[in-house]
Amino acid sequence: MTNANGRQNPLHVAIVGSGPSGFYAAEALLRSGRDVCVDLIERLPTPFGLVRSGVAPDHPKLKQSIQVFERVLREDRLRFFGNVTLGRDVSVRELQASHHAVILACGAQSDRRIGIPGEDLTGSHTATEFVGWYNGHPDFRDRTFDLSCKVAVIVGHGNVAADVCRILAKPVDDLRDSDIAEHALEALSHREIEEIHVIGRRGPVQAKFTPKELRELGEIKGASAYVDPAECHTGAQSDIELASPTNTFAAKNAEIFRSFAKPAPSAASRTIRFRFYRSPMALHGADCVKGMTLSCNDLTGPAFSQVARANGKQEEVACGLVFRSIGYRSVPIEGVPFDDTRGIVPNERGQVLDDGAPIPGLYVTGWQKRGPTGIIGTTRADSLETVESLLSDLDRISAATKPGTRALCTLLAERGVPVVDLDGWQAIDAAEIARGQPRGKPREKFTRVGEMLRLVSDADS
Numbered sequence: 001m002t003n004a005n006g007r008q009n010p011l012h013v014a015i016v017g018s019g020p021s022g023f024y025a026a027e028a029l030l031r032s033g034r035d036v037c038v039d040l041i042e043r044l045p046t047p048f049g050l051v052r053s054g055v056a057p058d059h060p061k062l063k064q065s066i067q068v069f070e071r072v073l074r075e076d077r078l079r080f081f082g083n084v085t086l087g088r089d090v091s092v093r094e095l096q097a098s099h100h101a102v103i104l105a106c107g108a109q110s111d112r113r114i115g116i117p118g119e120d121l122t123g124s125h126t127a128t129e130f131v132g133w134y135n136g137h138p139d140f141r142d143r144t145f146d147l148s149c150k151v152a153v154i155v156g157h158g159n160v161a162a163d164v165c166r167i168l169a170k171p172v173d174d175l176r177d178s179d180i181a182e183h184a185l186e187a188l189s190h191r192e193i194e195e196i197h198v199i200g201r202r203g204p205v206q207a208k209f210t211p212k213e214l215r216e217l218g219e220i221k222g223a224s225a226y227v228d229p230a231e232c233h234t235g236a237q238s239d240i241e242l243a244s245p246t247n248t249f250a251a252k253n254a255e256i257f258r259s260f261a262k263p264a265p266s267a268a269s270r271t272i273r274f275r276f277y278r279s280p281m282a283l284h285g286a287d288c289v290k291g292m293t294l295s296c297n298d299l300t301g302p303a304f305s306q307v308a309r310a311n312g313k314q315e316e317v318a319c320g321l322v323f324r325s326i327g328y329r330s331v332p333i334e335g336v337p338f339d340d341t342r343g344i345v346p347n348e349r350g351q352v353l354d355d356g357a358p359i360p361g362l363y364v365t366g367w368q369k370r371g372p373t374g375i376i377g378t379t380r381a382d383s384l385e386t387v388e389s390l391l392s393d394l395d396r397i398s399a400a401t402k403p404g405t406r407a408l409c410t411l412l413a414e415r416g417v418p419v420v421d422l423d424g425w426q427a428i429d430a431a432e433i434a435r436g437q438p439r440g441k442p443r444e445k446f447t448r449v450g451e452m453l454r455l456v457s458d459a460d461s
């Protein structure tokens with residue numbers, strides 16, 4: 001049987017999720033030398049996942065991977081299906097029936113919870129909400145953050161916490177020429193925050209910031225990064241960690257933290273206070289957050305496995321805004337096994353496992369495969385591994401002819417799903433760039449799905 005392009009039984013692969021892991025998987029398949037058709041399915045009308053709506057607007061270099069992804073999008077063996085939600089518009093089972101293989105690349109769409117009283121009080125937010133809001137993600141467009149308080153607390157010592165802290169602390173004039181959403185710029189221009197506490201449950205050696213991101217927090221105009229010298233201590237096990245030649249980030253971070261350790265914070269308009277050995281125990285407030293109880297911790301266990309243990313002392317921090325930035329978590333998908341403890345889809349080199357047995361033709365990549373760690377580059381190697389697993393199983397999965405793209409188009413048309421294809425995305429892209437120009441921004445994103453669908457429909461007619 002030949003398909004619409006006159007090709008004999010090409011390999012039909014559906015990839016769900018158009019963030020970096022989905023794109024790197026598509027690229028690997030298209031470069032594999034096989035006759036392959038890739039259908040790239042995305043919940044939003046816009047591609048690029050966290051590169052568009054996670055990477056901070058003032059870090060444009062980290063968005064350069066989009067140039068690679070755009071080339072992949074333009075390949076004629078790839079079809080983009082934007083505005084298609086897995087589980088609502090099409091199921092995994094249907095994709096398994098129409099395609100030889102399905103690769104899940106849905107990322108980690110939820111957040112870990114701390115599990116303390118008051119966590120859901122008004123004024124307590126996940127970092128994801130704030131990041132999505134300032135990046136113009138439609139899911140978070142209407143979130144509000146009380147930026148009129150004087151003290152904000154960020155829980156977590158990772159790069160997402162660093163992003164949140166930088167956007168909270170940076171003068172808006174230093175963000176104006178970025179692709180930050182206009183509603184966020186406007187709200188940030190009225191902020192009254194004077195102090196930002198960045199709280200880590202372990203010590204300076206265990207902080208997960210990369211040195212570049214940490215150093216940047218000490219270089220913000222009008223802000224001063226501060227560490228209480230008495231809190232910046234390390235014990236014998238941490239010293240072993242520090243001395244390890246493979247732990248270069250920790251050594252650099254320790255040096256940066258030492259440079260922040262001053263007798264008292266300088267008189268800047270904003271102070272970023274890094275706190276160590278502190279865990280949130282409860283948030284307080286009648287209607288909204290007014291404060292947080294912290295436990296003071298000691299570290300126990302051997303080097304590289306040290307855990308924080310409350311030592312019985314407690315402290316109170318008065319604050320009006322809290323961001324929990326303690327890592328992401330994948331969400332279960334109907335019809336797909338899920339490891340609830342690790343928050344990932346169980347897999348062996350990307351091949352999805354059900355009770356330890358491989359499910360033929362079902363694969364996973366990115367944060368949904370390995371958990372929410374690593375940068376965009378890490379994801380490339382991860383997706384290559386998943387595609388290798390898929391290709392090593394070709395005899396088994398490609399024996400039958402499958403309808404692929406054709407069946408997916410028919411099914412979505414029958415269900416009346418307004419699919420945004422490559423032309424649709426290019427219309428959105430061009431309009432965003434044009435909207436940004438008068439403001440000196442690389443683009444002004446559309447932040448509502450309805451707006452984007454109307455634009456695509458107008459461009460079609």
Ligand code: NAP
Binds near residue numbers: 112158159201202279
């Ligand atoms: P992360 O790097 O895993 O950091 C999470 C932080 O939360 C850690 O300090 C962790 O402390 C803390 N934490 C976890 N559970 C906690 C709890 N119950 N109570 C208190 N603290 C808790 O996660 P992330 O910041 O979300 O970043 C995710 C990935 O994206 C990382 O690989 C990051 O490098 C990457 N990223 C990169 C960039 C960039 O390159 N510019 C920007 C953003 C994100 P413990 O160490 O004690 O667990």
